[in-house]
Amino acid sequence: MSLKDTARTVAVLTTLHGAIGDQLKTAKRDLEAGLKEAKAETGTQKIAVSLDEGHDIGTVSLVQPKAAAAVTDADAFTAWVLENYGSEITRRFVTEVKPGFQKKILDALTAAGTAEWADPETGVIHEVPGVAMQGRAAYTRLTVPDVGKAAIAEAWREGRLGAAMPPAITPGPAEDAPDDGTVAKMQRELAELRERDAWLSALEAAGVDNWSGMEYAISLRDGGED
Numbered sequence: 001m002s003l004k005d006t007a008r009t010v011a012v013l014t015t016l017h018g019a020i021g022d023q024l025k026t027a028k029r030d031l032e033a034g035l036k037e038a039k040a041e042t043g044t045q046k047i048a049v050s051l052d053e054g055h056d057i058g059t060v061s062l063v064q065p066k067a068a069a070a071v072t073d074a075d076a077f078t079a080w081v082l083e084n085y086g087s088e089i090t091r092r093f094v095t096e097v098k099p100g101f102q103k104k105i106l107d108a109l110t111a112a113g114t115a116e117w118a119d120p121e122t123g124v125i126h127e128v129p130g131v132a133m134q135g136r137a138a139y140t141r142l143t144v145p146d147v148g149k150a151a152i153a154e155a156w157r158e159g160r161l162g163a164a165m166p167p168a169i170t171p172g173p174a175e176d177a178p179d180d181g182t183v184a185k186m187q188r189e190l191a192e193l194r195e196r197d198a199w200l201s202a203l204e205a206a207g208v209d210n211w212s213g214m215e216y217a218i219s220l221r222d223g224g225e226d
Contacts, residue, residue, distance in 0.1 A: 084126065
């Protein structure tokens, strides 16, 4: 592939990637909003994904993470660590808890679902100050196995994706496209050209370039004698 061809490919793919990316963000927001509404109305949190009303190719579900521990009062949390675990404090111009220890505490509290932490070494249970369990926003999870991806690829090649295709990469309006008669004519002409090319290739392989009338044929091709 030439440098110019590569540049064209990058330009086309970049443009399509941008268009698809913007539409994907919008579609994901719409999907998440729809799932949240469905959960509120009917309790539905998971739906199947299918093509052409055929076999399911995957699933999409609304995932509600459990509440996670978060530092809500940094001063209170730092004071507790300083009093009980001074070695986990980093002193610069300010006093702060080492990130690794903070993560360790928050992960343990998240797993326990409470702001109480049991020191695994001493067994002492601490009511950790400055930390609270906070809810997290729900999000959607799309699961498409390999067989589903293959089905989508096949549907794309065969032009069966319909409304699922973003407008930015679908063909133009129907009135701009050739009618069925034109398409059929083009297909016939293409078949004839392929057949003729096969015949000429066979003649070349048989040594037609040594034929005595070769120069005359070239002249006719270039618009010479009739």
